[in-house]
Each structure stands twice: as structure tokens, then as C-alpha cells.
Amino acid sequence: MMKVSLARLGSAVRCQSLQQWWLTMTATTVAETDWRLVRARDGLGLVTFLAIVVGWICNWFGSSGFVMGWRKWALWCNRLGLVGGETNLAAWLLGIQTIKIQPYHLPPLGPHDVKVRIKALGICGSDVHHFKTMRCANFIVKKPMVLGHECAGIIEEVGSQVKSLQVGDRVALEPGISCQRCSLCRDGRYNLCREMKFSGSPPNNGSLANKVVHPANLCFKLPDNVSLEEGAMCEPLSVGIHACRRAEIGPDTNVLIIGAGPIGLVTLLAARAFGAPRIVIVDVDDCRLSMAKELGADEIVQVSTNIKDVGEEVVKIQNAMGSRIDVSFDCVGFNKTMSTALSATGVGGKVCLIGLARTELTVPLTSAAVREIDVVGIFRYRNTWPLCIELLSTGKIDVKPLITHRFQFSQKGIEDAFQTSAGGGNAIKVMFNL
Ligand SMILES: *[C@@H]1O[C@H](CO)[C@@H](O)[C@H](O)[C@H]1NC(C)=O
Ligand SMILES: *[C@@H]1O[C@H](CO)[C@@H](O)[C@H](O)[C@H]1NC(C)=O
Numbered sequence: 011m012m013k014v015s016l017a018r019l020g021s022a023v024r025c026q027s028l029q030q031w032w033l034t035m036t037a038t039t040v041a042e043t044d045w046r047l048v049r050a051r052d053g054l055g056l057v058t059f060l061a062i063v064v065g066w067i068c069n070w071f072g073s074s075g076f077v078m079g080w081r082k083w084a085l086w087c088n089r090l091g092l093v094g095g096e097t098n099l100a101a102w103l104l105g106i107q108t109i110k111i112q113p114y115h116l117p118p119l120g121p122h123d124v125k126v127r128i129k130a131l132g133i134c135g136s137d138v139h140h141f142k143t144m145r146c147a148n149f150i151v152k153k154p155m156v157l158g159h160e161c162a163g164i165i166e167e168v169g170s171q172v173k174s175l176q177v178g179d180r181v182a183l184e185p186g187i188s189c190q191r192c193s194l195c196r197d198g199r200y201n202l203c204r205e206m207k208f209s210g211s212p213p214n215n216g217s218l219a220n221k222v223v224h225p226a227n228l229c230f231k232l233p234d235n236v237s238l239e240e241g242a243m244c245e246p247l248s249v250g251i252h253a254c255r256r257a258e259i260g261p262d263t264n265v266l267i268i269g270a271g272p273i274g275l276v277t278l279l280a281a282r283a284f285g286a287p288r289i290v291i292v293d294v295d296d297c298r299l300s301m302a303k304e305l306g307a308d309e310i311v312q313v314s315t316n317i318k319d320v321g322e323e324v325v326k327i328q329n330a331m332g333s334r335i336d337v338s339f340d341c342v343g344f345n346k347t348m349s350t351a352l353s354a355t356g357v358g359g360k361v362c363l364i365g366l367a368r369t370e371l372t373v374p375l376t377s378a379a380v381r382e383i384d385v386v387g388i389f390r391y392r393n394t395w396p397l398c399i400e401l402l403s404t405g406k407i408d409v410k411p412l413i414t415h416r417f418q419f420s421q422k423g424i425e426d427a428f429q430t431s432a433g434g435g436n437a438i439k440v441m442f443n444l
């Protein structure tokens with residue numbers, strides 16, 4: 011108790027419940043403490059704050075009775091709703107493999123924003139990259155950042171101009187906020203906007219928090235028969251949907267998917283929903299392959315990590331398909347996976363690069379060019395949430411089997427969850443229930 015910083019004590023003023031108070035007190039704040047949390051809201055808050063300061067000083071000199079006194083005072087003021095308000099807690103990435111639950115001061119609610127109480131959030135591959143290395147592709151985490159972007163929750167407050175949503179609505183959140191002014195945005199290709207502010211991608215704070223403020227037009231109402239967890243799965247599913255749209259998947263396209271991780275599996279579900287008659291999926295991990303089989307892949311092929319095996323594996327894959335491969339999705343992005351995709355795809359087909367494991371690839375591009383293979387790039391997604399929600403609500407896609415692990419939003423919960431997700435193997439989607 012004696013080592014607790016003044017800032018931490020101050021932040022307790024605004025706590026709603028004893029549990030949150032305890033979480034706040036035990037969080038390692040100090041430098042990251044937002045001093046705005048300490049600001050007393052009204053007269054009583056100021057008195058409470060002063061009581062805390064005096065209590066802290068008494069505590070320093072070993073008098074505990076007064077400390078108990080201010081605790082009770084603070085608790086009763088909170089119970090009666092006289093002081094404080096909300097302490098919003100979030101999972102902050104502070105350094106390599108270091109995540110801490112700490113208070114998060116929300117930005118003000120703009121007229122077109124809503125405040126959402128987050129109820130379900132899935133860990134993404136990019137979150138794991140940030141956790142392990144403080145970076146993902148060209149994005150580098152330079153200061154503490156709230157993680158997470160695959161989420162759904164319940165509307166708690168709406169901005170003055172919001173007409174489409176009401177308090178209590180269950181919504182799935184699209185995490186990318188584009189400028190809506192540039193030519194790409196006006197063209198509808200807003201995912202390519204240069205000004206994109208994407209939740210949980212540096213420097214933008216993410217959504218692994220009790221509450222977030224988000225533009226209302228990026229919150230999509232969920233029907234009663236779509237759960238909040240399924241709502242959170244709209245984000246990874248959107249990648250599969252966007253890839254299938256870009257590759258023009260339909261009843262005439264046989265599909266090869268390389269990689270049976272979360273993105274490979276949502277691509278499988280999306281390709282099936284788009285009508286692909288035959289889908290072959292390959293991976294190095296037999297656990298993930300059996301999952302793909304359960305989710306409806308027609309054939310699975312286990313491959314090695316050795317680039318020398320590409321030739322014979324391509325023959326195996328083509329035999330497994332039994333007819334022409336029209337579209338291949340590389341959900342990994344290694345020299346080997348992209349070489350396999352380019353070589354296995356039939357004349358005049360398409361190869362779609364979704365996985366971005368490497369920034370540069372060495373691949374047999376010339377031989378693909380003379381077979382008129384189109385290489386299609388994918389960056390996130392656009393306009394996918396309404397379709398995702400429709401596919402989930404009509405039962406054309408079932409994402410529930412992809413959720414393999416669930417954790418609570420606590421310090422131990424987040425540490426275990428990130429370790430589980432980073433471990434790969436049988437962990438496909440790791441979900442938080444908040
Ligand atoms: C993330 O939150 C912290 C603390 O509230 C704030 O200092 C920082 O500016 C936020 N990041 C962005 C990009 O808004
Ligand atoms: C890809 O292939 C090139 C050329 O053989 C090689 O230099 C590079 O290291 C390879 N990349 C990976 C990640 O294996």
C-alpha cells in the first residue's frame with residue numbers, strides 16, 4: 011500500500027465499483043496514468059480526492075484507521091452516484107510481450123459517434139505480431155497502445171446526430187476509419203485510403219477495453235440470432251469475403267487455399283458461401299488440416315516447409331483437385347507458398363495474395379505470366395459487414411467452430427490469451443468475453 015503512487019490513488023476516485031477500484035490500484039500505472047482521470051468531477055469528488063491524499067499521507071506514517079475511513083467514503087459516494095463516473099480499463103501494449111490492464115480515457119463523444127460497451131473481442135494475427143515484436147509489417151508501436159480490433163458490443167450512448175442506432179443495440183464494429191474525402195474513399199475503395207485510422211494499428215488505440223467511442227456508421231446492428239462473438243468474427247470473415255469478391259469466386263471456380271490458419275479458414279467458409287464447387291486446402295500442420303476438413307474442405311494436402319518440394323507438391327495438389335484450379339489464395343505469403351500458388355493455378359486463372367508474412371518474395375513470375383495468371387492483391391476489406399451479418403444470420407456461414415479458446419478480461423486472462431494465440435497449433439480464434 012505504501013508504494014502505491016499518488017496518481018494511482020487519484021484514479022481510484024472515479025471508480026464505479028470496488029472491483030474496478032482494485033484493478034486500478036493494482037495496475038502498474040505511474041507514467042501512463044492519465045491525469046484527467048484524477049480530476050474531480052464536482053465538490054464531493056474534490057473532497058474525496060483530498061481525503062485520499064490525506065489518507066495516503068497518514069498511511070505513509072502508519073495510521074491505517076483513516077485509510078479505511080476514506081475508502082468507505084469513496085465507496086459510499088460512488089454507490090450513491092455522487093462522485094466519479096466510469097473508469098474505463100483497457101489492455102495496453104507497453105513493450106515486447108508486456109500487456110497491462112490500465113485506465114483508458116476515452117476521446118469525447120462526437121455528434122456522429124457512439125459509445126460501445128465491448129462484450130466480445132477476438133485476437134488477430136496482427137495483435138500477436140504487435141505483442142511479440144512491437145511491430146507488424148511497416149507499422150511500429152512507438153508509445154503505449156490499446157490492442158485489439160475484432161469486436162462487438164452494446165451501445166451505451168449515442169451522439170446528438172446519430173439516428174440509425176439506439177442505446178441497447180448490439181453491434182459489430184468495423185475498425186478502419188477512413189477520411190471519406192479523398193478520391194479512393196469517394197470511389198468506394200476506402201480500405202486503400204492514405205488517411206485510414208485503423209483501431210489497434212499504431213498509432214491508433216484499439217478496442218480491447220470496457221468501452222470505446224466509434225463512428226456510428228461503422229457500427230452494424232446484429233440481428234437477434236447472431237451472437238456478439240459471431241459479431242466480432244465479422245472482422246476476420248471480412249478478409250475472406252473481400253478476397254472472394256476480388257477473385258470473383260462463384261459456382262464455376264475451383265479453389266485452392268494455402269494455409270489453414272484463421273485467415274485460410276475464413277477464406278474457406280467465404281469461398282463455399284460464394285458457391286465454389288470444389289475446395290482444396292494445404293498446410294504444414296495436420297491439426298489445422300483436420301479442422302479445415304471439418305469445416306467443409308473437399309480435400310486436404312499436407313505440405314513441407316522446404317522450397318525444394320514445390321514441384322512434387324504441386325502435382326499432389328492438382329491431383330487432389332482432380333480438375334483445373336481456377337483461383338488460388340495464398341494465406342501465408344512465403345516464397346514457397348506463393349510459388350506453389352503460381353505453379354498450381356491453371357492457365358488463365360487467378361492467384362490472390364492475402365497473407366503478408368514477408369515484404370519481399372522470390373517467385374516464378376515469368377512462367378505464371380505466360381500462362382496469363384492474374385495476381386490479385388488484398389488489403390483488409392471494404393463494405394463487407396452487411397454481407398457478413400447476412401451470411402451469419404441465414405446460417406450460410408457458421409464461424410462458431412473457429413472460436414477455440416475463451417478468456418476473461420483480467421490481467422491473467424490477457425496474458426494467458428496472448429500466449430495461447432501466439433502458440434499457434436490448435437488455437438484458431440482466441441476470444442475475450444468482457
Ligand atoms: C491512445 O490513448 C492515449 C491515452 O489516452 C493517448 O495519449 C493517445 O494519444 C491515444 N492514441 C491515439 C492515436 O489517439
Ligand atoms: C526467398 O528467396 C530468395 C531468393 O532465393 C531468398 O534470398 C530469400 O531469403 C527467400 N526468403 C525467405 C523468407 O525464405
Ligand SMILES: *[C@@H]1O[C@H](CO)[C@@H](O)[C@H](O)[C@H]1NC(C)=O
Nearest residue numbers: 233234235236402403404405
Ligand atoms: C435469423 O433471423 C433472420 C431474420 O432476422 C432470419 O431470416 C433467419 O432465417 C434466422 N436464421 C436462423 C438460422 O434461424
Ligand SMILES: [Zn+2]
Nearest residue numbers: 134160245246
Ligand atoms: Zn484482424
Ligand SMILES: [Zn+2]
Nearest residue numbers: 189192195203
Ligand atoms: Zn480517404
